[in-house]
Amino acid sequence: MLEYVPYFRDKIFAVHVERPLVDSGELVDALLDLDVLQEIGVRPVLIVEGADASALYEHTRVCEMRSALVEAPLKGGQLVRERVREILGRHQIPVVASGRSGSFDPESVHMAFSLGASKYIALLNDHKVPSLDGRPIAAILESEVAELAGNVTHRELLDQAAEACRAGIPRVHLLDGKMRGVLVEELFSEEGVGTMVHTDSYREIRPLKEEDIPELLSMIARSVVDSKLVNRNYEDIAARIDSYYVLTLDDSIVGCVAVYPYPEHHSAELGCLYIKHRHEGRGYGRALCEFAKRKAEEMGMEFIFALSQSAVHYFRDRMHYAEFSRDSLPPERLRTLELSGRKSGVFGLRLK
Template sequence: MTTLPPNKSTNVRSVLEYVPYFRGKIFAVHVEQPLVNSEELVDALLDLDALQEIGVKPILIAEGLDASALYEHTRVCEMRSALVEAPLKGGQLVRERVREILGRHQIPVVASGRTGSFDTDSIHLAYTLGASKYIALLNDHKVPSRDGHPIAAILESEVAGLSGELTHRELLDQAAEACRAGIPRVHLLDGKMRGVLVEELFSEEGVGTMVHTDSYREIRPLKEEDIPELLSMIARSVVDSKLVDRNYEDIAAKIDDYYVLTLDDSIVGCVAVYPYPEHRSAELGCLYIKHRHEGRGYGRTLCEFARKKAEEMGMNFIFALSQSAVHYFRDRMHYAEFSRDSLPPERLRALELSGRKSGVFGLRLK
């Protein structure tokens, strides 16, 4: 059974959302030598066993010359594992042995043959096998932070430019280098934290540091299959009269105007850009961030995206209508307050018919 940290409970819905995404993927898990005989490692091994049950293909890499102790722990945990007799520095034949064990639905347990969590042989193995994740289980709480705050996720391309008071900078640099070597996601995790794999892998923000390539966070056009998710996401704000009520058909009719913010392919926010080309204006609408992701700057990111999209359309003015987010648009996004006469006539008529007492906030784009 998958273990959970004593003070946390993983959202079951989040877990179920990730299961099809993880199925069939290879996760290379590197274990620092001091963790091999720790009590906490048992939790991680049980979680890896559960991951294998849902279709993940784990590889266990022990730091150093000998993986036999780590292999014995997997046997005690009744995992479907097999020991690779030689360390990875043995070259191509060892990598082929790892591939063979994976192919028969067992977890290969192999020694790196070297020190450190990011030795070249371990990274090369992960890349040649097409691993989607490289997970470093670290000893002594070595997860990086910046100015006293954990770094949850960072683009590989942004690591070099990080400033401020950083801890464990060398690990960030090594993780970024692993991304450049072809691994999409590199996770730096505290191996002494119980349930760390579950908390990291089955939530969008995680509990460690993830260094990733560009595809982790993106804003993309809404797809028709996303509409039910969007409707359920904004329902609370509709009930609270913070957003205009929309149904499936309303959104489908203007689907090209909607965009979603995703983290690791999971939708966490949305925005719409409705064009009024005759008046060289665009409306920023349906701005929403899921509750558990508020306060992370995603709303600002979507507003900036909407502004740039309006500029690409050749618009001179972008506006938002709101009666509940006055502080946000006026004081945080620095939108100026305008009279209703500044709206395109058809939008003004629709607003008046709705009876909503929304204010008009906008930016001149040119």
């Protein structure tokens, strides 16, 4: 949790509350979470669906929050937005009504954009968090929403969230407002508990940096102990740092892969493939394998291979790598494999 504090400090979060949630007991949890967010430097703005924010404001007073009521709804225009900005400037939480129905009315989205909000958080009633083919959608790029195929629930909300991103808000969160602790669980974990639609690099694969090496070593330590990965030390990785890549979620490392080139043999090795245990089963391993394949192709390689004695089914059955004899390896790689005494199989793909 502490790692997120500097990242969130001084950021504006617009939090929209559906009207039926105002009188629910679960809303108190969300308000207390907002109070904590304000304590660590977040600048929340509370918006409630409909024409009157007084009931929500009274709840914030009961929770002893530093809040102030905006008497007119947002549909009042520029003067109301200026009042919101004034309250924010004196380190209070503005509580304002949208004056409209729905979670993504134009006035609420426009106000969030005009304030420079980094997040627009929709607290929804009746468990309206989207899913795809029965599985929650944890995060999705705004540009990918329209391309979703399959059984998508609450499609209209997803489309509205994507539209809010296109209006200039980097991240939009769709959350179950009746889930206790939903704000903390969503904002202070890498995967969250709702759906985030985003325009920025929430998930990316980037080159390993030297300051990442201790974290990478710590991350792969269990697999090294279990003999699933080759033992590596700081110096080993630093010497070949240009070959290593990490997959990050919100700048936190959750996986890694290495691409070792053998240019004289037009081959590349996919190595050090690892995903943190709590992030398994989400397609990140496949994403890293596909990334490694593209890297090998960019290098002009004709063959990519992986050596494994514990991930045979993964490479053969899921990634559709063919099994090859050891004679297919570059001679220098074959020598080091034989010296290691490992019983690894060879799995590879011919590249175009």
